[in-house]
Amino acid sequence: MATDARRPVRSVAALWAAMLPATLLGVAEAVLLVCLRSSRPLLDLDVVPFAAVVYTLFGALAAAPILLACRFGHRPPGRVSLVFWLVFLACTDFVRLGLDVPLGTAQGMLVFGAGGAVLLLAFALLGRRSEPPPRRAGEGFRAGAGLALVLGAALIVPPILSRQVFRIGDLPARTAQAANAEGPPAPETKEVPGPPSAARPDVILITLDTTRADHLSAYGYFRDTTPVLEAFAKEAVRFEQAWSTSSWTVPSHASLFTGLFPISHGARYKTAEEQAAEPDLTSALHHTWIRPLDPAHLTLAEALRAAGYRTAAFVGGPYLRALFGMAQGFDWYDDRMVLSAGPSLAAYYWLNRFVVELEPDIFRFGHAYRRGDDLDEAVFSWLDRQGDDRFFLFVNYFDAHQPYWPVAAVRERYPGWDQPMDRDGLPLLFRAVMRGEHKATLEELEWLHSQYDAELRFQDQQLGRLFDRLRAAGRYDEALIIVTADHGENLGEHGRLSHGFSLDAPETHVPLLVKFPRSDRVAAEVREDPVSLVDVLPTVVERLKLPADLFPRPLQGTSLLDRSGPHVVLGELYRDQWRVERFGERFSRQIRSFVDAEGHLLEITRLGPDGEPTGQKELQVFDPRSDPLETKQVPGGPGYTSLRDALHRWLEKAPAYKPSSWLLELDRSSQGAELAETGYGGP
Ligand SMILES: [Zn+2]
Numbered sequence: 145m146a147t148d149a150r151r152p153v154r155s156v157a158a159l160w161a162a163m164l165p166a167t168l169l170g171v172a173e174a175v176l177l178v179c180l181r182s183s184r185p186l187l188d189l190d191v192v193p194f195a196a197v198v199y200t201l202f203g204a205l206a207a208a209p210i211l212l213a214c215r216f217g218h219r220p221p222g223r224v225s226l227v228f229w230l231v232f233l234a235c236t237d238f239v240r241l242g243l244d245v246p247l248g249t250a251q252g253m254l255v256f257g258a259g260g261a262v263l264l265l266a267f268a269l270l271g272r273r274s275e276p277p278p279r280r281a282g283e284g285f286r287a288g289a290g291l292a293l294v295l296g297a298a299l300i301v302p303p304i305l306s307r308q309v310f311r312i313g314d315l316p317a318r319t320a321q322a323a324n325a326e327g328p329p330a331p332e333t334k335e336v337p338g339p340p341s342a343a344r345p346d347v348i349l350i351t352l353d354t355t356r357a358d359h360l361s362a363y364g365y366f367r368d369t370t371p372v373l374e375a376f377a378k379e380a381v382r383f384e385q386a387w388s389t390s391s392w393t394v395p396s397h398a399s400l401f402t403g404l405f406p407i408s409h410g411a412r413y414k415t416a417e418e419q420a421a422e423p424d425l426t427s428a429l430h431h432t433w434i435r436p437l438d439p440a441h442l443t444l445a446e447a448l449r450a451a452g453y454r455t456a457a458f459v460g461g462p463y464l465r466a467l468f469g470m471a472q473g474f475d476w477y478d479d480r481m482v483l484s485a486g487p488s489l490a491a492y493y494w495l496n497r498f499v500v501e502l503e504p505d506i507f508r509f510g511h512a513y514r515r516g517d518d519l520d521e522a523v524f525s526w527l528d529r530q531g532d533d534r535f536f537l538f539v540n541y542f543d544a545h546q547p548y549w550p551v552a553a554v555r556e557r558y559p560g561w562d563q564p565m566d567r568d569g570l571p572l573l574f575r576a577v578m579r580g581e582h583k584a585t586l587e588e589l590e591w592l593h594s595q596y597d598a599e600l601r602f603q604d605q606q607l608g609r610l611f612d613r614l615r616a617a618g619r620y621d622e623a624l625i626i627v628t629a630d631h632g633e634n635l636g637e638h639g640r641l642s643h644g645f646s647l648d649a650p651e652t653h654v655p656l657l658v659k660f661p662r663s664d665r666v667a668a669e670v671r672e673d674p675v676s677l678v679d680v681l682p683t684v685v686e687r688l689k690l691p692a693d694l695f696p697r698p699l700q701g702t703s704l705l706d707r708s709g710p711h712v713v714l715g716e717l718y719r720d721q722w723r724v725e726r727f728g729e730r731f732s733r734q735i736r737s738f739v740d741a742e743g744h745l746l747e748i749t750r751l752g753p754d755g756e757p758t759g760q761k762e763l764q765v766f767d768p769r770s771d772p773l774e775t776k777q778v779p780g781g782p783g784y785t786s787l788r789d790a791l792h793r794w795l796e797k798a799p800a801y802k803p804s805s806w807l808l809e810l811d812r813s814s815q816g817a818e819l820a821e822t823g824y825g826g827p
Pocket of ligand 1 (some may be wrong): 354461
């Protein structure tokens with residue numbers, strides 16, 4: 145027996161002992177992440193079981209080398225494993241947080257090489273024990289039981305806690321109610337809920353995030369990206385010249401929901417001064433200063449709910465989480481992202497690199513957004529519970545947004561998909577291009593176009609599934625359905641990628657299609673006059689004949705049915721501190737744009753590092769009709785003056801936004817758990 149106790153540990157016992165520290169560290173990392181980063185900790189606990197499983201598997205994969213090290217050095221496997229995983233996690237976090245580069249880069253590999261060398265050196269310095277550590281009776285059993293206990297608890301406890309606040313639909317409703325409780329109540333319209341009617345049809349608003357009009361076959365694009373929208377256009381009014389009010393998610397959606405331009409609704413990037421004076425509600429989560437939509441506004445959802453509608457929203461993108469104030473007026477606001485805290489896990493990066501890329505169809509770990517098919521499932525299950533009541537449904541599809549990660553069924557659909565590109569290196573490419581350090585090559589652009597277009601095709605299929613479901617439920621024909629986008633996407637134009645950098649056509653020329661209830665007999669047509677996203681809300685108000693004085697502030701849009709004169713088409717982009725720091729001082733600027741039948745004016749005001757105007761201004765005018773990508777500026781002339789005058793005349797009239805006491809008071813109350821749960825509270 146005495147000699148037996150000195151024999152090396154058994155492989156199975158070592159396997160348990162090697163996995164246990166990995167599992168423990170994974171759970172600890174996940175819990176820490178949820179505590180530090182999440183605005184809705186209980187809801188985000190889903191990352192804990194995910195981490196437990198993934199790290200346990202990692203532990204199993206690393207068991208063989210750990211076992212070898214133990215046998216060679218005669219050291220207990222539990223301790224060797226703990227040191228190994230600590231070094232591994234430290235290296236991973238140093239590469240992604242310290243160096244801010246993908247793990248697969250030369251720099252990343254160097255860090256791991258150094259980590260490995262440190263481990264070897266440590267072992268060498270410790271020396272080899274002359275004898276294996278004594279084998280204690282039941283060691284393997286204890287390690288196995290410990291692992292089972294930790295894994296079991298991580299799999300069972302978080303879902304139970306999470307369900308405490310997330311009984312089917314409980315949380316979205318509470319989120320919305322709490323969000324609304326902060327602002328003034330919607331005016332009484334003395335309406336009671338009831339079935340849709342000719343006067344009050346169902347209203348469905350769909351935003352295709354990051355979808356530029358000129359890449360849709362419904363807008364004449366040469367690839368068949370949107371057959372569903374093409375068919376939809378045959379029974380809808382399609383606006384050829386629809387423009388967003390900004391080039392990123394929050395201000396554009398705020399315009400859709402309030403009928404106001406950013407200058408008046410205020411949901412935009414804040415200046416340093418505003419950031420100091422107002423509650424910081426978003427920067428810890430989104431690394432930048434964003435003002436959520438002020439609860440003092442009356443939103444489309446609030447107005448429709450007051451008019452007897454059931455209101456529900458299903459959003460795919462992280463910038464529409466309730467945190468940004470968009471939940472106002474929705475009985476049901478479903479902003480669950482798949483594992484919203486997942487991307488911050490160290491293990492996620494490894495999975496992303498080695499597993500997810502192999503099969504994105506099956507693995508959706510750590511997506512920071514919700515894919516269209518998952519979103520559809522959530523909408524369908526809500527639709528099934530609606531009975532006959534009329535509803536306002538808002539859906540935000542997010543598939544066209546980066547990371548351009550189409551499913552296998554469409555990935556190879558368009559030429560260019562097979563260009564040698566490292567998906568993991570995409571963030572680096574984007575950053576290098578936007579910093580002006582690299583000009584995207586033809587091959588890179590071909591690949592980007594093919595994958596963006598494939599995502600559009602996938603997104604269109606999901607839209608088709610939604611339409612089919614509405615038809616099957618008998619709710620399609622008589623519904624008022626609006627399909628649009630919040631902004632476009634640069635795909636190499638002007639040497640840019642992504643969006644939120646300017647206000648020219650690739651970033652702000654969006655699709656807009658409106659299908660009126662069939663019994664309205666509004667003929668399908670193509671409209672050429674410039675219109676804006678602010679016109680959507682007044683269109684719904686007019687069609688539903690809601691009281692004109694319902695909205696406390698005068699609406700700045702005009703009903704799309706109104707053809708008596710030109711619509712005001714204004715765009716605004718404010719300085720974003722994060723962009724300036726990340727991409728350079730040339731983005732320290734504020735841009736305003738104005739579109740009319742004459743052209744598209746961009747007025748660029750240069751700002752200094754402190755955000756104050758430097759006195760430099762630049763005017764650019766394009767003719768989007770003859771030059772849809774806006775590659776050539778129209779030579780200066782009277783057009784410049786008349787467009788600039790029109791822009792300023794309009795800006796002078798628009799009441800500038802002032803934060804309401806509701807917004808400012810979030811500062812004090814948001815410290816508590818109550819608001820953290822509503823989604824308004826920062827972490
Ligand atoms: Zn967006």
